[in-house]
Amino acid sequence: MRLLPPELEPKLFTVLREGYSARDLARDALSGVVVAVVALPLAIAFAIASGARPEQGLYTAIVAGFLISAFGGSRVQIGGPTGAFVVLVASVIAEFGYEGLAVATLMAGCLLVVMALARLGDVIRFIPYPVVVGFTAGIALIIAAGQVGDALGLEIETLPPGFLARAGIYARTIDTARPEAVGIFLLTIAIIQVWSRVPSRVPGPLVALLATTGVAHGFGLDIETIQSRFGDVPRALPSFRFPVIDWGLLPDLVSPAITIALLAAIESLLSAVVSDGLIGGRHRSNAELLAQGIANIASPLLGGIPATGAIARTATNVRNGGRTPIAGIVHAVTLLLIVLLAGGSASLIPMATLAGILVIVAYNMSEWRAFIRLRRGPRSDLLVLVTTFSLTVGIDLTVAIQAGVVLAALLFMRRMAEVTEVKALRDVIDYENVESAENGGVFLPHGVEVFEINGSFCFGAARKFTETLLASRSAPRVVILRMRHVLAMDATGLHALEDVAARLRGRGTDLLLSGVHAQPLVALERSGALERLGHDHVFDGFSDAVARARLLVDAE
Secondary structure (H helix, E strand, O other), X not given: OOOOOHHHOOHHHHHHHHOOOHHHHHHHHHHHHXXXXXXXXXXXXXXXXXXXOHHHHHHHHHHHHHHHHHHOOOOOOOEEOOHHHHHHHHHHHHHHHHHHHHHHHHHHHHXXXXXXXXXXXXHHOOOOHHHHHHHHHHHHHHHHHHOHHHHHOOOOOOOOOOHHHHHHXXXXXXXXXXXXXXXXXXXXXXXXXXXXXXXXXXOHXXXXXXXXXXXXXXXXXXXXEHHHHHOOOOOOOOOOOOOOOOOOOHHHHHHHHHHHHHHHHHHHXXXXXXXXXXXXXXOOHHHHHHHHHHHHHHHHHOOOOOOEEOHHHHHHHXXXXXXXXXXXXXXXXXXXXXXXXXXXXXXXXXXXXXHHHHHHHHHHHOOHHHHHHHHOOOHHHHHHHHHHHHHHHHOOXXXXXXXXXXXXXXXXXXHHHHHOXXXXXXXXXXXXXXXXXXXXXXXXXXXXXXEEEEOOEOHXXXXXXXXXXXXXXXXXXEEXXXXXXXXXXXXXXXXXXXXXXXXXXXXXXXXXXXXXXXXXXXXHHHHOHHHHHOHHHEEOOHHHHHHHHHHHHHXX
């Protein structure tokens, strides 16, 4: 018995209904433990890079990670804090504080639930690829740039959120750099890179974290640690707490909330698509959005930050044998046990170590190969890519996503208008002398002109249609518009069609439509345009339209 519609049913329910063996549990449990070990340093690093406390990243990985696996539409998705949110979360915290971020995340969670119930899961995947690459590359650059202070051990009291502002701070404090911090930073990167070539299930970031922490404290290096900056990491989960809402700031939080929701949706569905390719599965987009919404509602109520599907951790789950949502649940439970039993040890981690881990993360998420490929593609895609990247780095992620999507949509409309063709068929075929199978073997009398539309009749092509049909100074008695190649029509196309019909009627010309497909016909009926044009002016076949035109001409 299904408790939810099929498109909203969590994959966990499907797995349990199909049958779950002890062998499946052993495989998922092993993978979940490995993923938890990978997630530990990343959760802490992402939280600190976002301007939050280290334990808030751990809380997010535990709470959101559990809920995304329990209610998600992917068999292997691993949820938690990700690098994609670093820039956005940092800017929201800098402007509104953590309470503002918590409220924005709650709003985003509710919006994600609404999107899931509205079945918008498939629509989200239509976000243009250049936009995704542009903001991902911009985020990667900002993350890497944000680690310069910790990598060099610079003495900086407050680091501003802006990319250029940070560059200025680094330049003014470069003389405070500490060789010990630089050494730990470089050692971290070297260990991760070398360990990636070792056939081992132990993740490189964990090896680097343990090794560099041991070196720093074993040799008594004078470098900053999590403890010296934030104090001890709590060894317990926080109690439930509803954030304090400043109603005066609520309108200002709408834009960040929408961006958090869009970013969570895009990132999680991209991760789900990637995981589908790895396991040969098929995720449920709307169930995944519902899980993201639930997770982002719960996370701030328990001291967390925004969460989404994590591509790298999901891939790690697949590589280590995880095949059901149980692996993600084990990952969350393992992280909880680590926090409860050894959370205090995390306070000893050097900040330079976390900087090294985040630089590797930034490099891996930079999509620099895709960036280069898109540079060689169509100019319109390059424009979208560069605009999104520049706005992400120079202004903020919210503006970048909004501008990138709008620009891509405008360019798409222009492209659709260019490929939509409106032509006068008399310019191609002399219907007076040639009777062909194409026109139904009919004779076209004087005073009748035929036009044809090839492509979608949407607002991008409406102007071209109007100009073409009204370009002639002569006033034929009848104009037949062949629509056999028009599969889609929108409100602007309908308006243009009615406008042209009215103008032609003013010249004493009747407009007849032939070969109207289902979607345009339904649009004509629902809008009332069919009634205004006249049912006797719309025909299934071209020969019927020509017969009607002959009657109108003969009636003169």
